[in-house]
Amino acid sequence: MQRRKFVRTAGLGSAAVAASATLAAPAIAQSMPELKWRLTSSFPKSLDTLYGGSERLSRIVAEATDNKFQIRVFSAGEIVPGLQVADAIQNGTVEMGHNASYYYFGKDPTFALGTAVPFGLNTRQMDAWLTNGGGEQLLNDFYKDYNIYGIACGNTGCQMGGWFRKEINTLDDMKGLKMRIGGFAGQVMARLGVIPQQLAGGDIYPALEKGTIDAAEWVGPYDDQKLGFAKIAPNYYYPGWWEGCATLHTFIGLDKWNMLPKPYQAILRAACADTNAWMVGKYDADNPKALRELVASGVKLLPFSAPIMEASFKAANDVYAETMASNARFKKIYESMAAFRKEEVLWFRVAENTFDTFMARQSAANKI
Structure with a gap:
């Protein structure tokens, strides 16, 4: 009997706890x-x-x-x-x-x-x-x-390298190019002879259409397709080294x-x-399909040449050194990021990049 009484009492206790919990939640919400x-x-x-x-x-x-x-x-x-x-x-x-x-x-x-x-x-x-x-x-x-x-x-x-009216094969092709690209990337591009322009996303297409700019970078295939850049600048470069x-x-x-x-x-x-x-x-999920459709529509998918990548890397490091020399706040945060990057790249070289490179070869061989 006592056992049955205990079970009944325990059951009532559990119900009471559940009820109090149910009541407590709105009370807490009401206090916010x-x-x-x-x-x-x-x-x-x-x-x-x-x-x-x-x-x-x-x-x-x-x-x-x-x-x-x-x-x-x-x-x-x-x-x-x-x-x-x-x-x-x-x-x-x-x-x-x-x-x-x-x-x-x-x-x-x-x-x-x-x-x-x-x-x-x-x-x-x-x-x-x-x-x-x-x-x-x-x-x-x-x-x-x-x-x-x-x-x-x-x-x-990682973003794409942008849309260009003409092909960019050498460093000389960069000189005098008016490109929608801002911030540090704009400063680095300026070292290569590009004239950087900072424009909001909604202003890029009109600028390309009017010839105010010769090239523009935005994000990647899915968004770029929506903005219609391919209609005016059909040369689509990669990678966007300024935005890994x-x-x-x-x-x-x-x-x-x-x-x-x-x-x-x-x-x-x-x-x-x-x-x-x-x-x-x-x-x-969305970029692969968009990229296929862009290429099918006549877009030329092109990599930046090795000389352009190497020159850009050197110019970027020069800009960082100059900025750190004059801006203590930038120096403090950049040095933290750069030290972290060094360790991360070493680690990614061991497993991540090795796996990705192998799978890329299988894709190129039409095995996947």
Whole structure:
């Protein structure tokens, strides 16, 4: 009898615990403030992966907070132009934005290290540096001077080398070329005789069409196909040595970040991590088909020559040395990234690259 009584009592106890847990969840949710933030993106809605990352982030945050924390997303130009996201956050126009840190190279070259620099890290290496190599903390120590807190939120993977009206076979072919390319890559290209131009994504096609520029780089086959560059500049080069990856960031006003309840901060970080993985996967899934279609339409797929790659590598290292000599903040972060890169490249040479190279040979032999 006592055993049966114990079981009944234990059963009631379990039910009571379950009931209290059910009641506790809404109570916790009710204790969280209702927030309605605005996010301005650097990208147009037509770029469903870059712009879509912001929408995914917003949806995850809303679902995880039972709509207590809502983030309304605006595309480039709806509130501010695509290259003014950081400014809008600094002056309090919006609470947050989704963009590429290197768009603000003009403010300080150190911004470029948050996205990509020529001959820098690949996608996995960048993620490793940010999460386990001290990169995120170093960048946020820098961003705080601009009242910004940054969280990695998306990556395009290694990019293509861009679209050119004419073939680029030698270094002499680079001289006098007007190309949409900015930041450190623009400085490196300038050493090769290129005239760099910084343009937002939505402005590239009109500039190519009017002849204002002779070449342009953007992302890769999936996005480039959408923007229609092949109609004007049919020579498609690879690789984009200036972007072995391209990390996007969610920028948040530092004061807004600091006032967020810890659960909201955790949810926002988790949403950014999810979006980061989703974006890499989407590009990896969509680029092959787009590239096949572009080539089938008459696009010439061409590699940069070895002399151009070697000259670009030397020019990049010269630019880094000069920048480090005059910019202590850049020097501190770049040296961390460069040391991490050295170890990563050694490791990747052992297993990753060996495996990839073997599989590439099988593909070339039509065995897979």
